[in-house]
Amino acid sequence: MKTKLLSLLVCGTFLFYYSCKKDAVVADADLMVTETVDNLTPVIGTNITFTIVAKNNGPGDATGVDVTDNLPTGYMLVSSTATIGTVGNRAWTIGSLKIGATATLTMVVTVLPTGIYPHSVSILGSETDPSxxxxxxxxxxxPVNPKVDLALTQTVNNSAPVVGTDVTFKITVKNNGTIEASGVTVSNSLPSGYTFVSATPSAGSWTAPTWTIGKLAGGASIDMSVVAKVNASxxxxxTATVTGTEADSNTANNTATTTTVPVPAVTAKVTYDKDIKPLLTTSCTPCHVAGGSQPNHWDVYATTKSNINAIIDRTGRAQGSGGFMPNGGTKLSASDLALLSQWVTDGLLEK
Ligand code: HEC
Incomplete structure (x- = not known):
């Protein structure tokens, strides 16, 4: 009541009747515009989509609503679609927009190699806008430049493998570029120090010595495990090398080499106590042991050691020939003879 009275009083006082009447009928309209894009770092030459949303926050309905949209020089318009209104050159004419209503303009554009990229839009209506x-x-x-950068890295699960065991090389290929690479292949010929066992690519196919990958998207990476047996020498x-069809912006990272330093297989050395004494006491008894007919006894370490050349000579002779040992017995097996030689090689150890 008080407000009404005050209003009447003010209007009456200044005689601005029409002005007071207009204020009472036409309410303000707070128009708002938002803008988003589906890719803030697009590759030059690709399409992106701007979404522009106009909204009337009230409190009154809006009329004569226009959105100004000066597409900057960095883009070429492909298409524009509005839910309401008409889209013209640099302007989107919406017309009326009721309280709470929204209208959406979808613009597909191609990103050009040069030009201005900040894209602004603004909204205006006939009514007073309180904000x-x-x-x-x-x-x-x-925008980013279109490029392909294939990069290869390689690791091995054991840099000091034992000869005769398997090692696993892991080869990883990544496209550090912004666009898809095609015709991607990796060449990996194992050097002579290894014998190929298996290759397991996470994608693509392996036919020695080539891992055929094909296409690899920008930012994507794949790997392959190669199992190889370590040779004695x-x-x-x-070395593994990656190549592709497109020009590579950085060829310094296309090759990687991994080197292992193998260690010899550990085999127990031949000793008198463990290997030689049991062999000779079995084959040379009763003549060359304590109480035997012969002066030299092979159940004594020092004696056996000092006579090893004669022992190898006599046991190496043909069965039944002159001086052949064991006298009247059967020739030692090839592995027993090898054991005698290996004892010399290993240093004639007692224990
Ligand atoms: C049945 C008895 C007999 C047996 C078993 C026998 N020897 Fe003899 N060994 C002899 C006689 C006898 C001589 C001496 C004659 C000669 O030098 O050919 C001899 C001599 C040797 C000699 C040269 C002389 C010395 O003492 O260095 C060697 C070495 C020898 N034997 C090694 C062996 C070895 C090794 C075995 C077992 C693998 C063996 N003998 C088994 C009877 C035997």
């Missing part, structure tokens, strides 16, 4: 802070929006896209530097 103009939300009447414009800006999206700043930062040869070259142990394993």
């Amino acid at each position: 103009t802070l939300n009447n414009s929006a800006l999206v700043t896209v930062v 040869g070259s142990y530097a394993n």
Whole structure:
């Protein structure tokens, strides 16, 4: 009541009847515009989509609503679609927008190699807008250059493997570029220090010595495990190289080499106590042991050691020939003869 009275009083006092009447009928309308893009770092030459949403926050309905949209020089328009209104050159004419209503403009554009990329839009209507802070929006896209950069890395699960065991090389290929690479292949010829066992690619196919990958998206990576047996000798530097169809922006990372330093297989050395004494006491009894007919006894370490050349000579002779030992017996087996030689090689150890 008090407000009404005051209003009447003010209007009456200043005689601004029409002005007071207009204020009472036409309410303010707070128009708002927002803008988003589906990719803030698109590759030059690709398409992106701007979504522009106009909204009337009230308190009254809005008329004569226009959105100004100056597409900057960094883009080429592909298509624009509005849920309401008509889209013209640099302007989206919405017309009426009721309280709470929204209208959406979807613009597909191609990102050009050069030009201005910050994209701003603004909204305006016929009514008084109580808040103009939300009447414009800006999206700043930062385009990236299209490029392919294939990078290869390689690791091995054991850099000091024992000869005769398996090692696993892991080869990883990544496309550090922004666009898909095609015709990607990795060449991996194992050097002479290894014998190929198996290759397991996470994708693509392996036909020695080539891992055929094909396409690899920008940012994507794949790997392959190669199992190899370590040979006793040869070259142990394993090199793998990746190549693709497109020009590679950085060829310094296309090759990687992993080198192992194998250690010899540990085999127990031949000793008198463990190997030689049991062999000779079995084959040379009763003549060359304590109480035997012969002066030299092979159940004594020192005696056996000092006569080893004669022992090898006599046991190496043909069965039944002159001086052949064991006298009147059967020739020692090849492995027993090898054991006698290996004892010399290993240093004639007692224990
Ligand atoms: C049945 C008895 C007999 C047996 C078993 C026998 N020897 Fe003899 N060994 C002899 C006689 C006898 C001589 C001496 C004659 C000669 O030098 O050919 C001899 C001599 C040797 C000599 C040269 C002389 C010396 O003492 O260095 C060697 C070495 C020898 N034997 C090694 C062996 C070895 C090794 C075995 C077992 C693998 C063996 N003998 C088994 C009877 C035997």
